[in-house]
Amino acid sequence: xxxxxxxxxxxxxxxxxxxxxxxxxxFSLFFGVLDVIQFSHxxxxxxxxxxxxxxxxAVSRMIESPLLLLAAALIGAAASMAVLGALIGxxxxxxxxxxxxxxxxxxxxxxxxxxxxxxxLFFPNGSQPQRFPALLGARALGIGSFTLRLDxxxxxxxxxxxxxxxxLLIARTRLGLAIRAVAQDEETAxxxxxxxxxxxxxxxxxxxxxxxxxxxxxxxxxxxINFGMGLLLGAxxxxxxxxxxxxxxxxxxxxxxxxxxxxxxxxxxxxxPSAYRDVxxxxxxxxxxxxxxxxxxxxxxxxxx
Amino acid sequence: xxxxSRSARWIAIAALGVGAFARPSSAKDTxxxxxxxxxxxxxxxVGIGGRNSADLxxxxxxxxxxxxxxxxxxxxxxxCKPDTGVQVATKAAADKSIVAGVTHYCSVVAVATVDxxxxxxxxxxxxxxxxxxxxxxxxxxxxxxxxxTMINQxxxxxxxxxxxxxxxxxxxxxxTDYGKGHNKYFSEDVKKLGGQISGTxxxxxxxQDFTAELTQIKSQRPQALYFGGLTPIGVRIxxxxxKLGIDAQFQGTSGILSDxxxxxxxxxxxxxxxxxxxxxxxxxxxxxxxxxxxxEQKYGGAPEAYGPFAFAAADLLIATVEKVGPDRKxxxxxxxxxxDKDSIVGKITFDDHGQNTVAxxxxxxxxxxxxxxxxDSEYANGRRKLKGK
Numbered sequence: 001x002x003x004x005x006x007x008x009x010x011x012x013x014x015x016x017x018x019x020x021x022x023x024x025x026x027f028s029l030f031f032g033v034l035d036v037i038q039f040s041h042x043x044x045x046x047x048x049x050x051x052x053x054x055x056x057x058a059v060s061r062m063i064e065s066p067l068l069l070l071a072a073a074l075i076g077a078a079a080s081m082a083v084l085g086a087l088i089g090x091x092x093x094x095x096x097x098x099x100x101x102x103x104x105x106x107x108x109x110x111x112x113x114x115x116x117x118x119x120x121l122f123f124p125n126g127s128q129p130q131r132f133p134a135l136l137g138a139r140a141l142g143i144g145s146f147t148l149r150l151d152x153x154x155x156x157x158x159x160x161x162x163x164x165x166x167x168l169l170i171a172r173t174r175l176g177l178a179i180r181a182v183a184q185d186e187e188t189a190x191x192x193x194x195x196x197x198x199x200x201x202x203x204x205x206x207x208x209x210x211x212x213x214x215x216x217x218x219x220x221x222x223x224x225i226n227f228g229m230g231l232l233l234g235a236x237x238x239x240x241x242x243x244x245x246x247x248x249x250x251x252x253x254x255x256x257x258x259x260x261x262x263x264x265x266x267x268x269x270x271x272x273p274s275a276y277r278d279v280x281x282x283x284x285x286x287x288x289x290x291x292x293x294x295x296x297x298x299x300x301x302x303x304x305x
Numbered sequence: 306x307x308x309x310s311r312s313a314r315w316i317a318i319a320a321l322g323v324g325a326f327a328r329p330s331s332a333k334d335t336x337x338x339x340x341x342x343x344x345x346x347x348x349x350x351v352g353i354g355g356r357n358s359a360d361l362x363x364x365x366x367x368x369x370x371x372x373x374x375x376x377x378x379x380x381x382x383x384x385c386k387p388d389t390g391v392q393v394a395t396k397a398a399a400d401k402s403i404v405a406g407v408t409h410y411c412s413v414v415a416v417a418t419v420d421x422x423x424x425x426x427x428x429x430x431x432x433x434x435x436x437x438x439x440x441x442x443x444x445x446x447x448x449x450x451x452x453x454t455m456i457n458q459x460x461x462x463x464x465x466x467x468x469x470x471x472x473x474x475x476x477x478x479x480x481t482d483y484g485k486g487h488n489k490y491f492s493e494d495v496k497k498l499g500g501q502i503s504g505t506x507x508x509x510x511x512x513q514d515f516t517a518e519l520t521q522i523k524s525q526r527p528q529a530l531y532f533g534g535l536t537p538i539g540v541r542i543x544x545x546x547x548k549l550g551i552d553a554q555f556q557g558t559s560g561i562l563s564d565x566x567x568x569x570x571x572x573x574x575x576x577x578x579x580x581x582x583x584x585x586x587x588x589x590x591x592x593x594x595x596x597x598x599x600x601e602q603k604y605g606g607a608p609e610a611y612g613p614f615a616f617a618a619a620d621l622l623i624a625t626v627e628k629v630g631p632d633r634k635x636x637x638x639x640x641x642x643x644x645d646k647d648s649i650v651g652k653i654t655f656d657d658h659g660q661n662t663v664a665x666x667x668x669x670x671x672x673x674x675x676x677x678x679x680x681d682s683e684y685a686n687g688r689r690k691l692k693g694k
Contacts, residue, residue: 005524008549012516128565129540140550145524147550222513223544224569226537229513267517273507274518275480 004146013264014257015152015221018159021256022214023237024244025166026207028252031241032183033203036093036104040112041211042234044081044088048212049225050119052077053132060133070135077212085208086201094200112234120227129226132219155217162213163253169206170249179203183247232278239285245295254296259285336374336631338363338622339397339406340615342433343385343414351410354609355432356380359407361599362619374631376623379403383414390414391421398425404631405429407618410611412436422447428637430618433611435559435582437486440660446637449655451621451648452614453582453664455483456490458559461666462580463494465679466556469691471529473501475522475553477542478533479510487533487558503527512538515545522551528693529554536561540569547573554578554692567674574671576684576691583610583650584667588678591649617648 023045030038055076056069063069088111096104120126136151170176178199181189190196214233219225240259244251262284266277288296340359343352356378363378381397383390390409397403398421406422409415410433422429423445431439431450435458440450474495478484488505495502503525506518519542522530530546530553532539539561546555557566559581567574586592586608595616599608608616621643622636629635646653656662668679672689683689 002524005520008520008523009517012514012520015516016514125565125568129537129569131569131571138547142550145520147548149548221548222541223548224541228511232511232513263514264517268521273480275507275509275512277517278509 002145004144007146009264009268011148011152013260014156015260016263017257017260018156019214019217019221019233019256020236020240020259021253022159022162022210022217023233024240024252024256025163025249026210027238027241028244028247028249029179029203029207030093032247032249033179033200034093034097036101037108037238038088038093038204038207039105039108039234039238040088040115041108041207042230042232042237043112043115044085044208044211044230045215045218045233045237046119046225046227046230047084047115048077048081048208048215049132049219049229050123050130050215050227051080051212052216052219053130053225054123056133056135066135066137069133073135074213074216077216078209081208081212081215082205085204085206085211088208089201089204093204094197112230116227116230123227126227129224132223132225134220134223136220151220155221158213159217162210166206166210166249175199175202239282243285243288243295245297248295248297251295251297258296333373333375334631335377336626337377337379337400337403338619338626339379339381339403339408339427340619341381341383341390341393341397341406341408341418342410342615344380344382346384346386348385348411350606351433351609351611352382352385353606354612355407355410355615357602357604357606358595358599358608358612358614358616359432359619361595361602361604362616362623364602365598366620366623373627376626378619383409383411383418385411385414387413387417390418394418394421395425398422398427403427404626404633405622405636407432407615407622409434412439415439416442419443419445419448426633426637428622428633428640430622430640432615432618436482437490440658444658446641446659449640449643449659449661451618451650451653451661451664452611453666454660455486455558455582457662457664457666458580458582459487459490459494461668462556462558462578463491463498463500465580465668466529467498467500470694471500471554473503473527474529474531474556475503475525475527476505476531476533477515477518477522478505478507478531479535479538480507481510481534483535483560484510484533487560491531491533508534508538510534510538513541515542516549519545519549519551522553523549527553529556532557532561534558534560536563536566536569539566543570543573543577552692562669562676564676567671567676572674574674576689577671578691579669579676581610581667581669582664583614584665585678586613588667589613589649589665590647590651595649613650617650617653621646621648621653 026041052073056073059072092107136154139150141148178194182199240255241252244255262281263277266280267274340356342355360378363376381393406429408429412434415431415434416439428447435454437454437456478488543555555577557579562579562581586596625636625639629639643655651665652663654662669676670682670684672682679685
């Protein structure tokens with residue numbers, strides 16, 4: 001295998017990893033603050049992508065500049081998913097706090113189905129793949145078998161900035177402090193005057209904004225979105241969060257990139273048909289989990305979120 | 306019609322039920338032929354188009370005063386479901402007054418009812434289902450098919466591509482029966498003609514990311530990428546080919562021949578190739594005749610893609626009964642001899658599996674956001690060029 005080919009695999013894998021990491025961070029955030037698994041998170045990603053596309057279609061008649069269109073699509077997707085995330089938190093997750101965790105899990109699973117089917121039925125021609133505009137241009141640099149596209153670089157940069165921003169938010173701001181406090185110990189946080197419900201809802205909104213970005217990123221990268229894309233993304237994001245150590249942000253990021261790496265290896269380096277790549281990747285995840293049940297960066301580091 | 310002959314006909318019909326014993330010379334015997342297709346559910350438009358077309362064949366024949374028999378079409382709904390299909394197939398085959406059947410559009414149903422028709426000895430002609438196993442999965446003399454299969458489709462596709470100068474392919478197929486079947490027949494054909502397949506990739510039918518497979522394909526530098534599968538992942542693969550800068554010709558199967566493929570890709574769809582059994586009605590040898598007669602009857606709904614095949618199947622069965630009489634065994638023996646028989650869909654020749662070997666396959670190319678039959682396209686007359694030409 002030559003260097004160009006290897007470089008191509010690395011770039012492909014990093015793009016996948018970035019999307020998985022953004023989704024996984026959401027799972028970890030929700031688990032961190034509330035000990036719940038928000039199983040409709042994958043479909044929130046789909047929702048974000050379709051909201052972005054809808055905003056694009058609506059404003060593309062008025063605006064021409066791709067940069068402004070991109071900003072509009074991103075803001076539209078982020079805002080609508082923030083509201084949706086907070087609504088799911090407020091209406092479905094918080095009221096079920098004292099119920100068994102299984103109920104929340106089932107409920108969010110069903111919300112995911114409703115979201116998915118809603119998009120399929122109500123988005124025009126929603127059961128078919130939709131074309132997502134290439135707002136970042138199609139400029140590419142080709143060196144032998146290696147093609148570096150400008151949009152890939154921009155997307156990777158955008159993802160890195162988002163993750164860095166997340167880190168700063170959690171580590172440096174008052175809101176981040178409140179989130180960490182709630183994650184550590186709800187009772188103590190409440191008695192120290194932290195508005196518990198508000199912090200939880202904000203966390204849901206933040207996690208969903210990340211999902212919305214992942215969705216738009218998916219659209220920009222593949223130029224195609226479909227109603228079912230969140231299903232596997234959700235499963236992968238959740239697995240990534242778990243191998244990283246549920247509740248740990250950095251673990252989620254590590255898990256996302258690890259999973260993408262496993263998929264690429266599964267498709268390229270194994271003497272199996274590439275249809276088995278997910279079987280391989282999930283198989284390794286299962287092995288990792290039996291080896292480290294609390295994840296790679298689990299409770300050992302103890303500080304959640 | 307006199308009272309006498311009318312009552313004679315009733316006697317004749319009644320006699321058919323218990324076994325004919327007297328044949329009044331003034332009225333013809335009625336011969337029943339079954340039509341089975343999906344008349345309700347998602348595929349009902351095609352099913353109803355097929356039924357109307359078979360009905361048209363019967364009506365046109367009955368209008369001929371020189372026929373020995375009068376024909377009646379017994380219409381049954383298989384709902385495109387295997388279990389319902391087997392029920393109605395049993396109903397038709399167990400009814401001794403029915404001598405033959407024009408059967409099934411859905412492959413899953415057609416392959417499920419093969420055993421039923423064989424056990425109960427009803428000669429059938431499939432009018433729409435394309436899975437090869439329906440005729441090639443057994444050696445039952447009862448089963449025939451007028452339309453082509455994915456085998457014919459790939460024969461046509463491969464020789465066409467060879468004519469265009471392509472010799473080296475990479476193959477991506479989904480791992481359903483549809484995708485695997487296409488991969489199998491296409492690869493065999495390429496080998497037969499001395500071409501090369503640089504790599505074969507089986508992918509899941511809902512896979513999103515193909516960059517790993519496509520990166521490998523890029524390093525193999527094929528002239529064309531053959532894709533056996535359906536529209537959704539076809540769109541993704543074509544899209545990601547572009548992302549990775551793969552400049553190979555995209556060649557699909559009947560599974561991507563939809564408007565959604567073009568909608569999903571926009572201008573990137575331009576020049577994509579696909580092949581399908583059958584042909585647009587106006588391209589068929591008897592297409593004009595069929596379309597005119599069909600319009601005269603004012604049926605609700607169009608004949609759809611497979612209507613002409615249902616017509617041809619019903620017409621072939623009627624011609625056979627006229628020749629050998631309403632006897633299932635004789636009909637089966639006669640159908641085995643069908644060779645170069647003219648029909649509105651072209652010549653019909655059944656091989657030893659009852660498969661029409663000269664089935665019509667049409668080549669399509671995307672031109673300006675539409676699937677255009679190859680011969681009518683600007684690619685055929687050289688004004689536009691396929692990739693790598």
